[in-house]
Amino acid sequence: MNLLSGINGYYHGFGRGYGWGFDPTYLLAILGLVLTLIASARVKSTFHTYAKVRSASGLTGAMAAERVLHSCGIYNVGIERISGELTDHYDPRSKTLRLSESTYGSNSVAAICVAAHECGHAVQDQVQYGPLVLRSTLVPLANFGSTLSWPIFLAGLIFSMRPLPMGGIILFCLAVLFQLITLPVEFNASSRALKILEQNHILSDHELTGGRKVLRAAALTYVAALASSLLQLLRLIILARGRDRD
Numbered sequence: 001m002n003l004l005s006g007i008n009g010y011y012h013g014f015g016r017g018y019g020w021g022f023d024p025t026y027l028l029a030i031l032g033l034v035l036t037l038i039a040s041a042r043v044k045s046t047f048h049t050y051a052k053v054r055s056a057s058g059l060t061g062a063m064a065a066e067r068v069l070h071s072c073g074i075y076n077v078g079i080e081r082i083s084g085e086l087t088d089h090y091d092p093r094s095k096t097l098r099l100s101e102s103t104y105g106s107n108s109v110a111a112i113c114v115a116a117h118e119c120g121h122a123v124q125d126q127v128q129y130g131p132l133v134l135r136s137t138l139v140p141l142a143n144f145g146s147t148l149s150w151p152i153f154l155a156g157l158i159f160s161m162r163p164l165p166m167g168g169i170i171l172f173c174l175a176v177l178f179q180l181i182t183l184p185v186e187f188n189a190s191s192r193a194l195k196i197l198e199q200n201h202i203l204s205d206h207e208l209t210g211g212r213k214v215l216r217a218a219a220l221t222y223v224a225a226l227a228s229s230l231l232q233l234l235r236l237i238i239l240a241r242g243r244d245r246d
């Protein structure tokens, strides 16, 4: 998206309407960036708050993950430690749960909840949860769309080839669709995690209240990412329409 600010000179419509060098739709991109930064700061601060709260069970993230997986009858998923913070994820191809340094060996409420959330994805994989299957199918299309949408869109504007901006917008929609289908996958993994932690008495009711806040803050980062992409989509549509009027 930053490419656009560098080629403002090409936009006759903006040049005439708003003065050279200022693209007003850039504000939409900035708003999207602010939303994602706020969500990211919020998840980090909530995680750090509950990373200081030791769970009564004394279980580490890795131990809790093993217990959660076994309680769901899953014995074929490996648990690995990886570097970084909040880099935790489940890899369905290798059936591996990768827990970050701040989760793997920590016995905090935050670590247990994040580990259980990743187990939620392993459970989704095992039961072939519909939105997860659809999301996995969309990965190549979404990658293709997010890589090529802006170059194709910009080439269309620069060389005045009318079908190309629309092609760029359609490609961008593929990436937005992927982010949209990510929401039920993430919310469902968290709700599965909290239910299993409660049913297996891994966390107390009081601890679960904190865990819920951590997972809700994490889910909001996906909502912010989607909102940011929708703002970018709006920006593309405004730019294409502005060009059509020239």
Ligand SMILES: [Zn+2]
Pocket (backbone or CB within 6 Å): 117, 118, 121, 186, 189
């Ligand atoms: Zn997740």
